[in-house]
Amino acid sequence: MRSDSEPTRWRGRVARGAAIAIGCAVILAFPAVADNPYMLTVGIGILNYAVLATAWNFVGGFTGYISLGHAALSGLGAYGTALLVTCAGLPSFVALFVAAALVTVLAIPIGAAALRVRGASFVIVSIALVLILLLVFQSWASLTGGSRGLVVPRPFPALHRAEHHRVFYFLFAALLAMALVAWWVIDRSRFGLGLKAIREDEDKSAALGIATFAGKLIAFVVSAAFTALGGGLYALWFGDLDPVFQFSVLTGSTVVLMALLGGVRHLFGPLVGAVIVGAGLEYGKLEFGDTPLHLVGTGVLLGGVVMFMPEGVIPALSGVLARWFAPREASIREVTAAVLLDSRREPPPRSASGEGPAEVDR
């Protein structure tokens, strides 16, 4: 007895397809509807968060490692892009991809070192990475501008502000789409299944032949690539970099909060989380001004998610929806008992090699 029947699955697919279509429409129509620079900036902020959260989720969702240090990668992407434009004179978008490529290559030894350890040490390393980069970028003022900040020339100097925002809105949307597609491809692939097995039980998956270290490293490097692209695109859009904001454990953990809130095991989880938390932060700023209370709010939200909703919003929501739309399902034990009763009533025919339908076990 299968636990979901054909009509239910078809219904589920239609619902998901409709949701995705509506989501795309909303994202694409937003700049036309919210036509002022402030709203566009908020929209870009949320898309930027969504890119970073989805990129983070290559590691968090597929390997189960919680990295609080992804700000290191986005910060390096941002500064890399900025420095390639200002010092090396590369055109903006060439710099963006070159910087991202450099960070991706750098992520190989970093990931190799960090992933050798598990659990607590990994988190400590990820935080340490952000903190040391913060120190370095603040101190090396001759190269990075230190605390004075680094100004990045705009890629399209002819555009005025609203146009500039609109172009970058769609650029961020495109980057988000790329990240989502990549995540989806991995999610349904054999490689992705292997990663999920590593997340469940690393030693057991090794015993089944899965190259656990290589798998984790690849997930980390792909995550680094998208994170660096997000950071670099931000640098091109925002135009001004400060180490305190680029190498911030707080920003990194806000991104983690978004992924967790939405649901790390789901494609759109980080996006949903980014929308909710991003909008919430903006609202908080409007209502209460830029006070330290937003730290308290973030803390409470993060703590609440960890304690009460560690799987995120999407599973909770789909659980509710499933109860409304799906037929009542008996528990596994009941099914087993029922089938057992059936099989006890009429012993099944056994073939000569003993390979007939076997008895059900309790």
Add this chain to the structure above:
Amino acid sequence: MTGRADARARGLQTTELTKSFGGVTAVDAATVSFQHGKVNAVIGPNGSGKTTLFNCITGMIRPDAGRVSYRGDDITGKPPHRIARAGIGRSFQLCRVFARMTVLDNLLVAVRAPGLPHQLASAHDRDTIDRARGWLVRMGIDHLEHAEARNLSWGQQKLLELAGVLMAEPDTILLDEPAGGVNPALIGRIGALVQQLNAEGKTFIIVEHNMDMVMSICDHIIVFDRGRPIAEGPPAQIRSDDRVLEAYLGV
């Protein structure tokens, strides 16, 4: 004579394998040759080093000294996944399955698919699913295909674990206490399954305490005590060996 030497060369064997933990020597210069193509058993009192032996063979633990070879290749200290890919599968003493994955996915994980295009292809393709379903039917848990592994009973999880190991198509299978905590009917079924699979060409090495099962299905038994083999041979010989009685009863 040379025929037998060939067979041994093709099988799994350890040479002077040693592993200590702190002051305790779990495996003490153990030299063992398992018979390829047969059902082997490793028996012995608790603490005699059987599971540590398995862990050293499968790469989960690095031995302090000695070698492990399989089919003539030295696999000592290699990473676990390479040893698995060499054709050695294992089950665990405390049955390990992927708890939050479905029963079907638990099997799909074991598919060997080298090369980038195969790795990026969908995990749920028709042929693989059919093969997996075949194993589930053979184990009798096909009706639980979409259930999460953590919702299965202990016995069902043991069958699931075994199905997963078999899905990877190993030549040699190490079973660590397959009858542990399992009802007699299921023990019988597992025993029958081992014999069927052995007839199909798979080599088994079983660590077990259940003497009925061991004596009834095994061709070659190795007795371990305090980290080293003290006797080996067919069941009839082992049953009447004084050294074995001494090891178990301390007499």
Add this chain to the structure above:
Amino acid sequence: MALVFQSLVLGVLLGGLYALLAAGLTLYFGVMRVVMIAHSAFLILAAYLAWYFHEVTELDPLLSLPITVPVFFAAGVAMQRLLLARLRPATRTMMSVLLTFSIALIIEGGLGYVFTGTQHRIQLGYSGTSLELFGARVAVVKLIAFALAAAALLALYLVMMKSRFGQALRATIQHPEAARLIGIQTERVAGYGFGLGLATAAIGGTALALDSTIYPSLHWRWIGPLMAIIVVGGLGSVPGTAIAAMVLGMLMSLLQIPLGTTWAQTVFYLALFATLAIRPQGFFGGRLAKRF
């Protein structure tokens, strides 16, 4: 040469303070495999409380210890019982990071809201004075801070080594299952272990307040070095951590001469990366240290 000696002495004093703070941090990990990022936030909270106590009562901030230490101890027990014990064991380590991080945010935000972001510094009668110690000029407040840290560490040592509770604590750290089997109530012991950890934060924070300028986001400057120290010393091992703290404290102090304060701080992170690359279970912990 005099400069080097001066730096060494300062390094020892600094190392002592680091040792006390890191001891608490490693204790949380030892009893529950929890990475308590909020430890440094509680440290700053204690510093603020000491400063506030001094502002309101005009008394020496050290006199606030009889209040803050028991309160922090109780808070530690409460945190372990009500929050951390509720996390699922399978993902506890990772989730505890996020949970304690959220507590740190709440503390930082709360402090910023109540006391604003203005930097504060305690001014005492003896704040500016210094002593001659074998040719080195040492500020009196640094000596007091060191003395406080040393006394607290000694007390911690005595509790852990000589008392029944300490024995239970060490057993829980070394092997929780075995401890449970011989009848130790590991949950309760873990709670008290947490309380001890936060108590060290109270003492350390008060010591810190004597000599530093405090502001809400100061905890970020401490959590990095402290985490590095506990990894280098060996996660879960209090003596290992103390040694690592002294070594790294002295090293940092010496490196300040050629490199300046900011670059000298990188020594903690470099030591951390080196440890994880060469000997992930830490250098000084011995068999007590855990690998992760």
